[in-house]
Amino acid sequence: MEQPGVATSSAWVEEVCRSALALAMRADAGGATDLIAGALRTPGRTDADVVPLVSTLLTVSHWTGERDRALEVVGPLLTEPLSATTRGKVLTDMALLVPREKEIRGREGLAELTIAGDDQGRASAMLGLAFPSVTLLPGLDHRLRLCDAAESLGRQLGDEAIVQRSAAVRGAVLAYGGRIDEASDSFRSVWDRADVENPSMVTWCGNALVNHALILLGLGEYDEAAAMADVAEIRFLGSRHRGLLQATRAAALIHRCRHRAALEVLDSISGRAEELTSLVTLLRSAATVEVGRYVPREDLTEEVEAQEQVSMLTGWLGRVVQADLRAARREPRPHRDLGPALRRLAPSRPALAWDGLALALARHAPEEAAETLADMWDFWPVGERAAIQRDFTETLLGRHDPYPAYLDIARRYAQRGEVLPAAEAMRRASRVAPSGSESLTAHRSAIDLLSGTDAERTLASLLRERRVRRAPGTATIPDSQRYSVNGGLTPRESEVAQRAAQGLTSKEIAAELGISVGTARNHLQRLRDKLGIRSKRELARWAEAR
Structure with a gap:
């Protein structure tokens, strides 16, 4: 490609845009961005040349997710004496690159x-403002009116890309409205008719697919959400959209208690956005907490905030994952960010997918949940799963007779193939059962629900409870959890465990810690029950892993 001398021409600009898009198709975001940046610095570049170059840069950003570099290129343009049209389009594109500045x-x-x-x-510009x-x-x-006005303009202009983008944005707005x-x-209507020869259409096809998949995920339609990644295989999409669809597939697998399969999907995702x-990172932590030997130590605050800047749905998902990880690590107030997140969304009254936030807060802090x-x-999210979540939340807050309510909730979750929340509901039923036999039956049902799944940390916890209660059963603690450092040991039990792992007898442990031999033996028995170990060799391996 020849570079111009002093004058630029529309043909030259079109060639730059085509070459940049070709690089973006090969996931070379840096090369595409550098090419456009060089074109914008070209002597003789006209005011009118800015619009297609910046529009192409926005498409590259959508395809690859490389927003920061794009902002570095576009920002200085606003200091130039641009025409109102060019300045307006640059501002509109910048609004899409920085969601938190979108309104301004x-x-x-x-x-x-x-x-x-x-x-x-x-x-x-109206569609940029309308997207939630x-x-x-x-x-x-108000957002739907913006979509209607934009679509009307698109039809008047004969611009199919604007019409299709209007449909994509309208879909997101309608979904949040239930x-x-x-x-x-x-x-x-967008991804069925997308023109793969039109870069703008490809971008909005990708956005429609990702948003549709996330909404299906929020509704609990996991198989349908995962299938969106298969749709992507037959259409050209950039690495960002493909990666987000694969991440949605991984999230669906986690909800199906297929944590190891989810980790394999996450390992296959490329892209640096x-x-x-x-x-x-959020999904990897959510999967690892069940199948890993140790609970992940990442704080995840930066990751959650990054999600909240681009999608309310994944932001809410991130807050729940973060709270659950904090609880698994036994941190104080693991729910500390859930209440503020609910209070932030309340004024806009969305009817989609925030039920997970509410249930998580009710699980960790019922009094705060009741107040929040x-x-x-009256604007609880729509959908079958959300209805179950509402009943679960209300039961945790004392609004229903707990034992029959938990049994019913467990049954409905299990019918949907969501065995982890079903097991949690059954476990809670065992704690409030009217008789000992009913308690043991509910507890055994919780174990049966998780046996053979990847919810190994939760299963191990249930099995340790069973041993403490001396209840019968054949299931054994999964290998990944046998020497877990998160077995719930007290400080004294940890001291006893370390000395027993060194080969000390009960009498020697008692003498060293200043306790009776009987107390030392009781601690050792509780260790066996909690850790699922029976020999000093296994105890030594546990201590080494710790």
């Missing part, structure tokens, strides 16, 4: 484009 940049861009009389730019990424305020009705069937129809890498949810029951 987007409205400023819309004003510039309205002044310039650029209907195509206006439509794009960080917040749902202004309300959903109008799931209409949302699904909108998404399908922050929103993708942070989501992969007091004004939120």
Whole structure:
């Protein structure tokens, strides 16, 4: 490709854009961005050349997720004396690159484009403002009106890309409003008719697929969500979209208690976009906590905040994962970020997928949950799974007779193939059962639900409880958890375990710790029950792993 001298031409700009997109197709985000950056610095580059170059850079960012470098390239343009049309389109594109600045940049861009009389730019700016990424305020009705206005402009201009983008954004808005069937129809209208020769259409096809998959995940339709990744295989999509769809597949596998399969999917994901890498880190922690020997130690605050900047759905998912990991590590107040997250979403009244946040808060802090949810029951999320989650949450808050309620909740989860929450409900039923025999039956049912699944840490915990209760059963603690450092040992039990692992007898342990021989033997018995070990050799291996 020849570089121009002093003058630039539209043909030259088109060649730069085509070459940049070709590099992006090969996941070379750096090469594509550098090519566009060089074109924008070319002597003689005109004001009109900026728009296609920045638009292509935005497409590269959507495909690959490399937003920071794109912002470095676009930011300095705003210091130049651009026309109202060009400035408005640059501001609109920057709003899409930085969701937290979308309202400010987007409205400023819309004003510039309205002044310039650029209907195509206006439509794009309105859709950028309509998409519900960080917040749902202004309300959903306002966002739907923006979609309608943008689609109308697109049809007047004969611009199919704007029409399809309007459908993609409308699908997301409808979903948060609980109008799931209409949302699904909108998404399908995009990815069924996407023109793979049109870069903008490819971008919005990818966005529609990802958003559709995330919404299905939020509804608990795990098989359908995972199938979105298969749809992606027959369409061209950038590494970012493909990676996000694979991450959605991994999340669906985790909900099906197939944690090891999820880890394999996560290992296969390539891409360096922050929103993708942070989501992969969150899901990897969620999978590892059940099948790993140790509970992951990552704080995950940065990863959760990165998700909250691009998607409310994955942000809520991240908060639940973070709270569960904190609880597994026995941190104080593991729920500390759940209440604020619920209070932030309450003013916009979404009807989609925040039930997981509410249930997690009720599980860890019932009193705080009751207070936080007091004004939120009337816009509880839609869907079959959300209805089960509501009953579970209400039961935890004391609104239902617990024993029959937990049994019913466990049955409904199990019918959906969600054995981990089913086992949790059954475990809670065992604790409030009216008789000892019913308690043992519920506890055994919880164990049976998880036997043969990858929910090994939870299963090990149930089996340790069974041994403490001297209940019969044949299931054994999974190998991954036999020497777990998170067996719930008291400080004294840890001291006894370390000395027993060194070969000390009960009498020697008692003398060294200043306790009676009987007490030392009792500690050793509890160690065997909690850790699932029977010999000093196994105890030594546990101590070495610790």
